Amino acid sequence: MASAAATSGSISSHSLISRDARAALIGSVRHLEASIVPSTLNCPSRRRWAVKPLHAVEPTRRNDSVAPLAAAPATMAEAVAEEKGRGREEEEEKVDYDQLARELENASPLEIMDKALEKFGDDIAIAFSGAEDVALIEYARLTGRPFRVFSLDTGRLNPETYRFFDAVEKHYGIHIEYMFPDAVEVQALVRSKGLFSFYEDGHQECCRVRKVRPLRRALKGLRAWITGQRKDQSPGTRAQIPVVQVDPSFEGIDGGIGSLIKWNPVANVEGKDIWDFIRTMDVPVNSLHSQGYVSIGCEPCTRPVLPGQHEREGRWWWEDAKAKECGLHKGNVAQEAAQKLGTNGNGAAAVNxxxxxxxxxxxxxxxxxxxxxxxxxxxxxxxxxxxxxxxxxxxxxxxxxxxxxxxxxxxxxxxxxxxxxxxxxxxxxxxxxxxxxxxxxxxxxxxxxxxxxxxxxxxxxxxxxxxxxxxxxxxx
The missing domain is CATH 3.40.30.10 (Glutaredoxin)
Known part of the structure; x- marks a missing residue:
């Protein structure tokens, strides 16, 4: 059920949702607080959610590991909030996410999205890349619940992608929370190796600076995140992703293994069905799609796919097919099955x-x-x-x-x-x-x-x- 605060006409646009007592973080990294703008003012059919950035101030110490300050509650209200937070953590510890994934395996993306938003509220956000995962935002809107959206601006996106971001914000009445790479790290990489070193020694280092580390900072302010991963997207890396899982690679606001939950509502949906949904709901799309782009990333590393090609072949096309992950979902990469192929006495394949x-x-x-x-x-x-x-x-x-x-x-x-x-x-x-x-x-x-x-x-x-x-x- 949608929050009563989201639908009540008596709530002022300046009313604030109560701030989490554990929100103060080292390096001025703060948990998000949301301002609710009544949807009835300008757009009766949609809610508008004005959300402050995940991190209002970039950390002065460039440290990927950010931990909350250990401070005693100053007031009784804060003490109560802290106690509630501990209760919530204990409740989360009891959740068997493997079992939950099995229960939701045949659920619709809308049902999975609703479950995620209901369970984590303001502590969860949708990761939006500027491609067909706009479907996630549409599913979130259809639940009637408040939701947050963040995106990684690597500084090397196509102009069409930036225009698409703007169109999505206006269409849904939201503010996308942008995360940027550390300027000093980018400067050091470019000065030492040039603008296009990834063509020679692989894309992983550039992606680590421009995408993975900004994502890590973003996720340190959350308890869960929502991705647009699908099983049919990438060879050898995404075929087994569940609809919900304990994130194997990143940490959430509480820190440590198991502190972040990852939701993949469209894991079992094929790309053509995603596009049928997008067209049916008449939502904005990136104009690059009409130029043959399917999977969209940074401009130097993305190109259109050709007839007979898989969609991920437009990404890092100069590399082996199994390397086509930037590191955001590195927990998907499984050990390669079947390294060896047996042969019979004639040298023919013994098994198919x-x-x-x-x-x-x-x-x-x-x-x-x-x-x-x-x-x-x-x-x-x-x-x-x-x-x-x-x-x-x-x-x-x-x-x-x-x-x-x-x-x-x-x-x-x-x-x-x-x-x-x-x-x-x-x-x-x-x-x-x-x-x-x-x-x-x-x-x-x-x-x-x-x-x-x-x-x-x-x-x-x-x-x-x-x-x-x-x-x-x-x-x-």
Whole structure:
């Protein structure tokens, strides 16, 4: 049920929700206090929530670990509030979030959102990136409860994203709480390594400075947060996320392991269903989406995806598919299952599924090449027929995303004199594939001409049937 304060017409816009007695933090980091603006003044259909920033003053000591001041309550009212806070903590300790996740596994995003806002009130906030997770804000609005929204401004976002932030604030009548990176840390990184060092040594360091540390400071003022993570978003990292969990990576206002709860209301929702919801509810969208962008981050590290590509391939495209996390959700990254692929006496794959991971590209039109088979292709300078081979890993969402088009292509080429094959190039075979088969990231597609000693790497990231056919026809 929505707070009575949110709907009462008698509440002044200057009335304040009672301040948490534990809100004073070292380094002037303060817990948020909210001013309630009656929704009936200007927009009858929506509430307007004016919220002070998570941290009104940036800490003077650059320390990622922020702890509350230990101070005795000055008044009886503060003592009562402190006692209530301890009672709330004891109640939270009794919650089995694994069990709660199982109970909510089949719940709708709206039900999960309502549960999160009801349970944590002003101690929870929605993490908004400026992409399709605007759906989270719409779900929060539909609950009728007050809610908070924060976002990380890395200083390198697209202009379209900043305009989108402004449109969202006006549409919902809210103030997004922006978190910024430490200027001295950014200055040191750029001076020492340049503006685009991530193209050479990976994106993790830049993301740590511009995103992870600001997020850590933001979460230290909360007891829970809400994300737009979905299981279908990223290969190898998000497939098992629950709808609610004890955050494995960050700490909340109380500090320590288990002090922060992470809610993922759309974990079980597919991207197309998110977009159906966004269109139905007619909410603002980032104009970059109409330009082919699906997953949107910083401007230097984001680009549109092409036909046949998975949405996360637009992020950090120069890196391996499994590295496509910035660190905000590093707790998702699980150990890679199935590092090794057993073979029988003929060198063929002994099994098609390893540790529960099903194989892909399973059709009679595609030859499953073993290590000896791919070695033979490399050694032959005069082949009886040309070959098209995909280097893949079955856990890779990008490989899974092109499976339908590759199978269709194989069936089209059946009987034409061109062989179509696949070679599993992860695990023990990865080093060999990188050194001998030009493997950069999954999937890599190679064409072995009839009269050539070396394979030709498919240079495009378009993996639709027509594009692949054009590549083959140009080399036949």
């Amino acid at each position: 599924s390893v540790h529960g991971i099903p194989d892909i590209f399973e059709t009679q039109a595609i030859v499953n090449l073993s290590r000896p088979g791919i070695d033979n292709l490399l050694r032959l300078e005069n082949r009886r027929e040309p070959w098209l081979v995909v280097l893949y890993a079955p856990w890779c969402r990008f490989c899974q995303g092109m499976e339908a088009s590759y199978v269709e292509l194989a069936e089209k080429l059946s009987g034409t004199g061109i062989k179509v094959g696949k070679f599993r190039a992860d695990g023990d075979q990865k080093t060999f594939a990188q050194q001998q088969l030009q493997l950069g990231s999954f999937p890599t597609i190679l064409f072995f001409p009839k009269h050539a000693s070396r394979p030709i790497k498919y240079p495009s990231e378009r993996r639709d049937v027509d594009s692949l056919l054009a590549f083959i026809n140009a080399l036949r």
